[in-house]
Amino acid sequence: MIRQLSNFICVMLLCSGLIYSCADETVQPGDETETTLDENMVDRISEHLHLYDATRIMGDAPSVPSIHSLKISFQDTLYLMDTLPRPVKFLHTNPAENVGGVYIQVFVGGDGGIIKASHHYDVPELESEADSDTVSVVMIGIDQTDLPLPIHCRIFMIPHKDDGTPIAAAIKEVVVQEEEEEVSSGNFTGDCGLVLSPEQSWYWQLTVAYSGHPEFMYFPGTVFGTGGQNIQGCCVDGESDSGPTCLTAEPETKRVMHFATSYSIGSESFKFFDNGTFARSTLENTANPAPDLSNFCDTIPVVKDFVGLRAYNGKWQVINAPEFHGDSQFLTFSDITSTGTGAGFGNRGGYIRQLKCWGDGTRTLILVDRDLEGGPETYRSYAAIDDARVFAHWYDF
Numbered sequence: 001m002i003r004q005l006s007n008f009i010c011v012m013l014l015c016s017g018l019i020y021s022c023a024d025e026t027v028q029p030g031d032e033t034e035t036t037l038d039e040n041m042v043d044r045i046s047e048h049l050h051l052y053d054a055t056r057i058m059g060d061a062p063s064v065p066s067i068h069s070l071k072i073s074f075q076d077t078l079y080l081m082d083t084l085p086r087p088v089k090f091l092h093t094n095p096a097e098n099v100g101g102v103y104i105q106v107f108v109g110g111d112g113g114i115i116k117a118s119h120h121y122d123v124p125e126l127e128s129e130a131d132s133d134t135v136s137v138v139m140i141g142i143d144q145t146d147l148p149l150p151i152h153c154r155i156f157m158i159p160h161k162d163d164g165t166p167i168a169a170a171i172k173e174v175v176v177q178e179e180e181e182e183v184s185s186g187n188f189t190g191d192c193g194l195v196l197s198p199e200q201s202w203y204w205q206l207t208v209a210y211s212g213h214p215e216f217m218y219f220p221g222t223v224f225g226t227g228g229q230n231i232q233g234c235c236v237d238g239e240s241d242s243g244p245t246c247l248t249a250e251p252e253t254k255r256v257m258h259f260a261t262s263y264s265i266g267s268e269s270f271k272f273f274d275n276g277t278f279a280r281s282t283l284e285n286t287a288n289p290a291p292d293l294s295n296f297c298d299t300i301p302v303v304k305d306f307v308g309l310r311a312y313n314g315k316w317q318v319i320n321a322p323e324f325h326g327d328s329q330f331l332t333f334s335d336i337t338s339t340g341t342g343a344g345f346g347n348r349g350g351y352i353r354q355l356k357c358w359g360d361g362t363r364t365l366i367l368v369d370r371d372l373e374g375g376p377e378t379y380r381s382y383a384a385i386d387d388a389r390v391f392a393h394w395y396d397f
Contacts, residue, residue: 037108037115037151037153038115039115039118042106042107042108042115042116042117042153043117043118043119044147045106045117045147045151045153045176046105046106046117046119046121048142048143048144048145048147049104049106049121049140049141049142050139050140050141050142050143051104051121051123051138051139051140051141052123052124052126052138052139053123053124054104054121054122054123054124055121055122056119056120056121057119057120057121057122058118058119059118059119059120060105060116060120061103061104061105061120061156061158062103062158062166063166063169064158064166064167064168064169066168066169068094068097068167068168068397069092069093069094069097070090070091070092070097070099070159070167070168070397071090071091071394071395071396071397072088072089072090072091072170072394072395072396072397073087073088073089073090073091073394073395074088074172074395075395076172076173077172077173077174077175078140078155078172078173078174078175079174079175079177079362080140080141080142080174080175080176080177086139086140086141087137087138087139087206087219088102088137088138088139088140089135089136089137090102090135090136090137090138090159090397091134091135091394092134092135092136092167093134095133097161097167097168098133098136098161098162099125099136099159099160099161099167100124100125100130100136100160100161100162100163100164101122101123101124101125101138101159101160101162101164102122102123102125102138102157102158102159102160103120103121103122103123103156103157103158103159103160103166104120104121104123104140104155104156104157104158105117105119105120105121105155105156106153106154106155106174107153107154107155107156108153108154109154120156122160122164123138123139123140124138125137125138126138126139128218128222128223129222129223131223131226132223136159142176144176147176149176149177150175150176150177151174151175151176152173152174152175152176153173153174153176154171154172154173154174155171155172155174156169156170156171157169157170157171157172157397159397168397170397177358177362188318188355191357192355192356192357192363193355194272194316194318194331194355194365195272195273195274196271196272196363196384199386199387199388200384200385200386200387201269201270201271201384201385201387201390202269202270202271202272202365202382202383202384203267203268203269203382203383203384203385203390204219204220204265204267204268204269204380204381204382205219205220205381205382205383206218206219206379206380206381207219207378207379207380207381208378208379209376209377209378209379210376210377210378210379211375211376211377215376218265220265220266220267220268221264221265221266222264222265223262223263223264224262224263224264225261225262225263226262228258228259228260228261228262229258229259229261229289230256230257230258230259231256231257231259231289231291232246232254232255232256232257233246233254233255233256233257233291233294233296234246234249234253234254234255234296235253235255235296235297236249236250236253238297239297240294240295240296240297240298241296242291242292242294242296243292255296255297255299257291257294257296257299257301258301259289259291259294259301259303260287260301260303261286261287261288261289261303262285262286262287263284263285263286263287264284264285264286265282265283265284265285265345266283266284266285266307267281267282267283267390268280268281268282268283268347269281269390270382272316276315276316276317277313277314277315277316278312278313278314278315278316278333279311279312279313280311280312280313280314280347281309281310281311281312282308282309282310282312282342282344282345283307283308283309284307284308284310284342284343284344284345285305285306285307285308286305286306286307286308286342287303287304287305287306288303288304288305288306289301289302289303290302290303290304306342307341307342308340308341308342308343308344309340309341309342310338310339310340310341310342310343310344311338311339311340312336312337312338312344313336313337313338314333314334314335314336314337315333315334315335316331316332316333316334316349317331317332317334318330318331318332318352319332321351324351324368324370325368327351327352327353327368328351329351329352330349330350330351330352331349331350331351331352331367332349333347333348333349348369349367349369350367350368350369350370350378350380351367351368351369351370352365352366352367353366353367353368353379354366362383362384363383363384364381364382364383364384365381365382365383365384366379366380366381366382367379367380367382
């Protein structure tokens with residue numbers, strides 16, 4: 001069951017929107033794969049997709065209008081790899097184009113004719129991101145088991161409104177990659193190890209808590225506490241207050257006001273060095289209540305946005321630990337110091353569940369944090385990404 005979590009992570013999926021795209025490596029028509037992709041194989045590929053909370057619908061995806069202003073978080077080609085999830089984000093600045101989900105249908109071929117899967121999927125946007133007025137997120141992953149790799153195919157992507165009305169349509173190339181190399185035991189500073197080239201870092205992609213079933217998940221940009229909080233103040237003789245005055249004020253002068261507070265982790269990154277040291281950075285976004293600046297008489301709450309940037313340095317080591325679900329290599333941190341703004345957040349390292357290189361040069365790291373008190377296990381996935389292109393970019397859909 002634990003090993004099956006690798007497949008679940010595909011179901012799920014920085015400020016993120018990190019997803020790999022490569023305009024100059026776009027698969028050309030007719031290059032789908034050397035494997036014969038007939039109707040049965042196209043259906044098989046489609047059935048191996050992991051799409052969070054999706055509904056399978058027989059027949060073709062609906063047709064759509066052609067005029068829209070949507071943007072998407074990757075450009076041409078979507079690379080799917082076993083155990084590495086992909087968040088696909090849509091930017092909709094026009095309220096009439098608020099994306100509530102996406103129809104997806106697999107096909108192969110080009111101008112000379114195409115073969116479609118016999119079904120398509122309706123993939124809803126992530127509920128945790130549904131409160132956003134401008135960004136919608138769906139998850140796309142795949143289970144590579146028993147598939148002839150690598151595979152090049154295509155998908156129709158049709159974002160739609162909450163009521164299912166199509167907004168736009170695009171054809172995207174999909175490459176299902178095969179594993180290139182997994183680091184050999186103990187070779188964590190060599191090729192395909194933890195130490196990357198100077199221009200790259202390990203960027204956090206996803207966290208999943210799992211205890212026989214997924215309990216929760218989040219990724220860069222996930223907003224917590226969107227319900228905000230209520231704070232009591234008072235209005236005495238036309239003067240707003242939230243301090244000691246309110247403790248002795250008459251009951252009829254007291255006011256409760258709602259503050260739209262929230263918290264999100266924008267990013268976390270690591271650089272590991274050959275000498276056994278590491279550098280880590282975190283970015284947090286917080287909307288904090290400011291009752292002292294608010295007006296409880298006129299019901300005007302004030303919330304102050306705060307960006308916390310923190311840099312960490314320390315030592316890293318991979319040790320042999322008691323075996324846990326087949327894993328025994330454990331990444332540890334020590335002698336940690338930090339500077340910067342905000343409280344930051346810790347990282348205890350974890351069992352190395354996966355450390356791999358892939359066919360397109362992508363490298364992935366998955367750590368498992370075991371709860372010694374019997375609580376959920378925490379899976380954290382990272383990807384090696386060039387520092388110069390870590391921030392989200394939007395492309396015309």
